[in-house]
Amino acid sequence: MAMRRVDLAAIDRITNEDLLSELDPARLPRHVAIIMDGNGRWAAKRRLPRVAGHRAGADAVRRTVETAARLGLECLTLYAFSTENWKRPRYEIRALMDLLVEYLAKELHSLKKNNIQFRMIGRSEELHISVLEQIRKGELATFQNTGLRLNIALNYGGRTEIVDAFRKIARDVAAGRVQPDQIDDELINHNLYTRSLPDPDLLIRTSGEMRISNFLLWQIAYSEIHVTETLWPDFCERDLLAALIDYQKRERRYGRIGHLEDVPA
Ligand code: IPE
Ligand code: IPE
Ligand code: MG
Numbered sequence: 001m002a003m004r005r006v007d008l009a010a011i012d013r014i015t016n017e018d019l020l021s022e023l024d025p026a027r028l029p030r031h032v033a034i035i036m037d038g039n040g041r042w043a044a045k046r047r048l049p050r051v052a053g054h055r056a057g058a059d060a061v062r063r064t065v066e067t068a069a070r071l072g073l074e075c076l077t078l079y080a081f082s083t084e085n086w087k088r089p090r091y092e093i094r095a096l097m098d099l100l101v102e103y104l105a106k107e108l109h110s111l112k113k114n115n116i117q118f119r120m121i122g123r124s125e126e127l128h129i130s131v132l133e134q135i136r137k138g139e140l141a142t143f144q145n146t147g148l149r150l151n152i153a154l155n156y157g158g159r160t161e162i163v164d165a166f167r168k169i170a171r172d173v174a175a176g177r178v179q180p181d182q183i184d185d186e187l188i189n190h191n192l193y194t195r196s197l198p199d200p201d202l203l204i205r206t207s208g209e210m211r212i213s214n215f216l217l218w219q220i221a222y223s224e225i226h227v228t229e230t231l232w233p234d235f236c237e238r239d240l241l242a243a244l245i246d247y248q249k250r251e252r253r254y255g256r257i258g259h260l261e262d263v264p265a
Contacts, residue, residue, distance in 0.1 A: 011238065022241075029202040031200045032180070032244075033063070033078075033202070033203050034076070034205075037213075037232055038231030039053035042057075061080075062107065075197055075198065077152075077216070080096075080152050083122075083214065084214060086155075090211065097127075101152065103240075104135065104138045111130050111138070111141075115146060117142050117147070121154075122155040123155045130192060131154075137148045156193070158212075160213060161217075164193075188218065199219045199220070199222065199223065201223060206227075206232045207232060226246050
């Protein structure tokens with residue numbers, strides 16, 4: 001397929017169709033993970049309360065999930081609430097949880113219709129029962145779907161996930177089910193919340209922050225990272241397309257040398 005080169009610096013003047021034609025559907029990332037950041041700053045710019053930013057952020061989730069499903073992505077993991085976000089004011093936590101419940105209740109029909117499989121990753125223990133009920137309902141109603149695998153990271157922390165995996169493995173070792181020498185990458189993967197998912201190929205962070213904030217620490221060992229200045233509530237189809245195009249321009253080497261350098265002297 002003849003690929004036209006789109007200059008992402010001039011993205012404001014490019015139509016979504018142009019961006020779409022730039023994308024090679026055969027080389028889409030299998031798994032895209034997103035750190036959805038910037039809701040508070042979006043609200044502050046408009047002199048609105050932070051919660052208004054989260055509400056607008058929920059609309060961006062809806063749009064992004066729809067676009068990802070339409071493009072035929074295999075997995076999409078969205079960071080919705082970190083283990084550190086409990087340090088926020090109570091009313092903000094409450095609003096975030098309420099929005100999640102509302103999103104799931106409203107979107108269940110469309111998740112089913114679009115053949116999307118929904119799952120939560122994170123520690124479920126600390127979540128309010130009403131939140132957990134809605135999540136389990138969503139998981140149960142969609143687990144047989146075969147399209148996009150949508151994972152919401154809720155009460156998620158990369159270190160907590162690794163701690164939980166250590167605990168499970170230690171129990172298996174203590175019970176004699178696993179020998180210490182059998183502990184390898186695969187066994188560790190198998191004990192993470194993400195056990196059935198491929199590692200993210202592409203990690204997107206919105207709002208320009210250059211940090212990981214405890215997201216998928218083990219799994220992003222070789223993910224390509226795309227940071228956009230767009231604040232999460234403004235994130236739309238073209239931002240996702242731009243990130244995917246950026247990803248397709250990368251050469252993933254996994255420690256090897258570049259493919260053009262592999263010519264004998
Ligand atoms: C992301 O937006 C949403 C969550 C972390 C839950 P923020 O609320 O972190 O927005 P900023 O970073 O303060 O702008
Ligand atoms: C990361 O955003 C967590 C989520 C997007 C859920 P934060 O806003 O919590 O991250 P920091 O505090 O800026 O690192
Ligand atoms: Mg933030």
